[in-house]
Amino acid sequence: MIEVSHCDLAYVQGASQVKVYDDFSLKVEQGESLVLIGPSGCGKSTLLYLLAGLLRPTGGELRILGERVMGTRLKTAFILQEYGLFPWLTVEQNVSLGLRVRHMPKRLYQGAVQEILHKMGLWEVKHHFPSQLSGGQRQRVALARVLTLQPDLLLMDEPLSALDALTRERLQILLLDIWQEQKLTTVLVTHSIEEAVFLGSRILVLADGRPTHVIGEILNPLVGQSGYRQTSEFFQNTSYVRSLLEGGMVG
Numbered sequence: 001m002i003e004v005s006h007c008d009l010a011y012v013q014g015a016s017q018v019k020v021y022d023d024f025s026l027k028v029e030q031g032e033s034l035v036l037i038g039p040s041g042c043g044k045s046t047l048l049y050l051l052a053g054l055l056r057p058t059g060g061e062l063r064i065l066g067e068r069v070m071g072t073r074l075k076t077a078f079i080l081q082e083y084g085l086f087p088w089l090t091v092e093q094n095v096s097l098g099l100r101v102r103h104m105p106k107r108l109y110q111g112a113v114q115e116i117l118h119k120m121g122l123w124e125v126k127h128h129f130p131s132q133l134s135g136g137q138r139q140r141v142a143l144a145r146v147l148t149l150q151p152d153l154l155l156m157d158e159p160l161s162a163l164d165a166l167t168r169e170r171l172q173i174l175l176l177d178i179w180q181e182q183k184l185t186t187v188l189v190t191h192s193i194e195e196a197v198f199l200g201s202r203i204l205v206l207a208d209g210r211p212t213h214v215i216g217e218i219l220n221p222l223v224g225q226s227g228y229r230q231t232s233e234f235f236q237n238t239s240y241v242r243s244l245l246e247g248g249m250v251g
């Protein structure tokens with residue numbers, strides 16, 4: 001699905017350069033739920049921007065479904081922490097926005113929008129404006145909006161970090177349902193070890209340092225199984241990720 005091959009990426013800062021990636025390679029299979037975790041500044045968002053086609057690598061190449069990424073693509077959805085909703089549009093209008101800007105006639109998208117509003121628990125608030133919603137509801141609107149476009153790749157940059165603990169857990173379950181139902185390839189950045197292990201079928205632990213490097217990779221085949229959060233495997237995996245992060249921060 002995704003092939004990152006020997007990519008370099010440096011930010012220019014005045015006269016100097018911040019080399020974030022140097023000869024970095026990564027493969028993500030179709031239907032994987034890859035989670036990126038690592039200390040602040042290690043390059044997680046940069047990798048998402050590269051995958052989204054918002055940044056171009058200075059060397060190497062990225063391919064999605066075999067096609068070289070030269071810019072943004074319609075089937076890649078990107079969800080940010082700040083929701084990105086338009087305050088002057090209602091929930092329903094925000095959700096259908098992507099379809100409307102593609103000039104799809106209302107009769108063709110109305111059913112799909114209604115279905116997703118129900119599925120995401122937004123039906124009762126469909127005429128509300130974003131300012132009238134809780135953080136969890138706003139993030140569900142943002143998710144609903146990108147899902148109406150039937151993406152094949154969902155990129156998420158700390159999408160749940162602004163939410164209270166219980167809302168966050170509910171949305172984690174929702175994300176897991178979406179991933180399992182739609183077999184959607186997802187790449188999620190988080191700072192939460194528990195969230196990484198709860199949502200990632202594979203977890204990539206990145207370390208700070210220039211350039212960024214992978215210090216651990218955990219396959220997590222039990223992800224999505226009911227009651228996983230209460231199992232000893234979940235506890236072992238969170239402990240392992242924590243130890244990698246602690247080790248990676250030494251020095």
Ligand SMILES: Nc1ncnc2c1ncn2[C@@H]1O[C@H](COP(=O)(O)OP(=O)(O)OP(=O)(O)O)[C@@H](O)[C@H]1O
Pocket residue numbers: 011012013018020038039040041042043044045046047
């Ligand atoms: N536009 C930019 N210009 C210069 N340097 C940048 C720019 N964007 C990011 N950087 C630097 O690149 C490095 C990687 O940043 P990035 O935002 O990808 O890290 P991150 O792991 O996502 O951090 P966080 O967890 O804090 O969001 C950091 O050192 C950051 O300061």
